[in-house]
Amino acid sequence: MNLSRRGFLYSMLPAAPFAFTRARCGLGQQASTDMKEAQSRFEPAYLKAEREGRLAGLESALWEIFGSCRLCPRKCGVNRLKGETGFCSSTARLKIASFGPHFGEERPLVAAGGSGTIFFSNCNLLCCFCQNWEINHRGDGNFVTHDDLAGMMLSLQRRGCHNINLVTPTHVVPHIVKALRLAIRKGLILPLVYNNGGYDSVEVIRLLDGIVDIYLPDFKYHDNAMAAKFSSGAADYFEAAAGTIKEMHRQVGELQLDPKGVARRGLIIRHLVMPNNISGTDRFVQWVSKELTPSTYVNLMAQYRPEHKAREYPEISRPITMQEWNQARTWALAAGLTHIEL
Helix, strand or coil: CCCCHHHHHHHHCCCCCCHHHHCCCCCCHHHHHHHHHHHHHCCCHHHHHHHCCHHHHHHHHHHHHHCCCCCCCCCCCCCHHHCCCCCCCCCCCEEEEEEEEECCCCHHHHCCCCEEEEEECCCCCCCCCCCCHHHHCCCCCEEECHHHHHHHHHHHHHCCCCCEEEECCHHHHHHHHHHHHHHHHCCCCCCEEEEECCCCCHHHHHHCCCCCCEEEEECCCCCHHHHHHHCCCCCCHHHHHHHHHHHHHHHHCECEECCCCCEEEEEEEEEECCHHHCCCHHHHHHHHHHHCCCCCEEEEECCCCCCCCHHHCHHHCCCCCHHHHHHHHHHHHHCCCCEEEC
């Protein structure tokens, strides 16, 4: 099974509000044994942070940022605690589109049990070619409580997933930390994956030091002019992505796997190859090699297709060609990258 993200989302959408929070699924004997073995070998970073009292302080700091929102580089400054909305259209309420085991993510995240994805509604980037535009632009989903979110995390653990994969978390980080603390008290022990668009605040990412186990950022553009044109005026995208990804790398380093090849800690960078080299793949791979390490895990993705409003822009109104894909792979190898998922 290798669903696209869009196909996965539609397969997981609940028939009625909150129906998904009540799902219960037992583990088979082998999955249960594997889970117990994993528990004995690995402890996620957030457990130590909670024992030391750092998670409580982090939650408090994040709610303060939330009250004059600067969770991302747009720094709207609205008081979301009072329900005000900024660029991402999110208020004080938490909204989720779907959750479930996902088998279309990177191989070290998926393994046998799948990646335990939770898709948050709305987005702070709003790319014109967004493949999940129904939830990111339109905001499809259901409002949930922190207890609901904690329950989803625990349900994914019971179902044998290898991690908790937070998809588009940037604008809801305080909610996530609050729910995480509730889930910890009920036995959560899976690695936490921060799966973002690359457009985050370095301030917030620094606060997450010692909380997140696996960072999974996009690096969408090397050229700010392209980011501004295709991602709703994000004219500082390169600086934001470069700064936050360097900080992520400082915190967790290169990807670490358990003996079965399952990711436990580290950085994975996604880069979508686009028509006419809009994403600057040649410069991106050189940046990774020089600014991080040549052995940084990079997922070079060929899945671009013109979605949402992309056909309004001639330069991105088609899929990439085989020639463009081969050129991207050649650039990656020439840059010396040694851990590339294709």
